[in-house]
Amino acid sequence: MLRAAEPDPTRRAVVETIPVPPLSRRVEVVRRELLPAAAAALDSAAVVLGVGKGIGGPExxxxxxxxxxxxxxxxxxxREVTDAGWLPKQYQVGLTGRAIAPRLYVALGVSGAMExxxxxxxxxxxxxxxxxxKAPIFRAADLGVVADWAAMLPHLEAVLRA
Known part of the structure; x- marks a missing residue:
C-alpha cells in the first residue's frame, strides 16, 4: 500500500507547452439512426422485462x-440476445449496454452473467x-422461480396487474 506524500509548499510544477499538429482526417457521418421509442423508454421505465437466450428465440x-x-x-x-440479432443493441443492458434503475426487473430466461x-x-x-x-441470476434475484418463462408469464402478468 502506498502512503500519501507529505505536502511540500516549496515544490513547483514545470509547465510545458506541447504543439499539437492539426488533424489530418475529418469526421464523416456514415449514417444516422433514430433510437426506437421502446428502447429509449428503457432508461426511465419503472418495470423492465429482461430477456435472455433462455427464451428460446426471436419467435x-x-x-x-x-x-x-x-x-x-x-x-x-x-448481450447474447442482441448479438444474435433478436433485438437491436439499444435494448442491451449491462457492461457493454445500458445501466438501468427500474423499480422492478423481471428476468426471463436470463442466465445472469456478471456483465x-x-x-x-x-x-x-x-x-x-x-x-x-443453478443459473447465476438467482444469486442476484430478490425472488427466483425455477420454471419455464412461457409458463410463468401469464401468472406474472396477473400478479403485476393486481
Missing part, C-alpha cells in the same frame, strides 16, 4: 412484447424466471 418476443405493453413495462436484453448484472446495480427488486436452478 418468443411477440408474447413478451404483449406482456410488456399490457404492464406498461419496457423490454431489456442480454449483465452490472447494468442492474440500481434496480429495485429483481425477479428471475429460469429453468436452470
Amino acid at each position: 418468443a418476443l411477440p408474447a413478451i412484447r404483449r406482456a410488456a405493453e399490457a404492464l406498461g413495462a419496457a423490454i431489456g436484453a442480454t 449483465h448484472l452490472v447494468g442492474l446495480r440500481r434496480a429495485g427488486v429483481i425477479v428471475a424466471v429460469n429453468k436452470n436452478p
Whole structure:
C-alpha cells in the first residue's frame, strides 16, 4: 500500500507547452439512426422485462412484447440476445449496454452473467424466471422461480396487474 506524500509548499510544477499538429482526417457521418421509442423508454421505465437466450428465440418476443405493453413495462436484453440479432443493441443492458434503475426487473430466461448484472446495480427488486436452478441470476434475484418463462408469464402478468 502506498502512503500519501507529505505536502511540500516549496515544490513547483514545470509547465510545458506541447504543439499539437492539426488533424489530418475529418469526421464523416456514415449514417444516422433514430433510437426506437421502446428502447429509449428503457432508461426511465419503472418495470423492465429482461430477456435472455433462455427464451428460446426471436419467435418468443411477440408474447413478451404483449406482456410488456399490457404492464406498461419496457423490454431489456442480454448481450447474447442482441448479438444474435433478436433485438437491436439499444435494448442491451449491462457492461457493454445500458445501466438501468427500474423499480422492478423481471428476468426471463436470463442466465445472469456478471456483465449483465452490472447494468442492474440500481434496480429495485429483481425477479428471475429460469429453468436452470443453478443459473447465476438467482444469486442476484430478490425472488427466483425455477420454471419455464412461457409458463410463468401469464401468472406474472396477473400478479403485476393486481
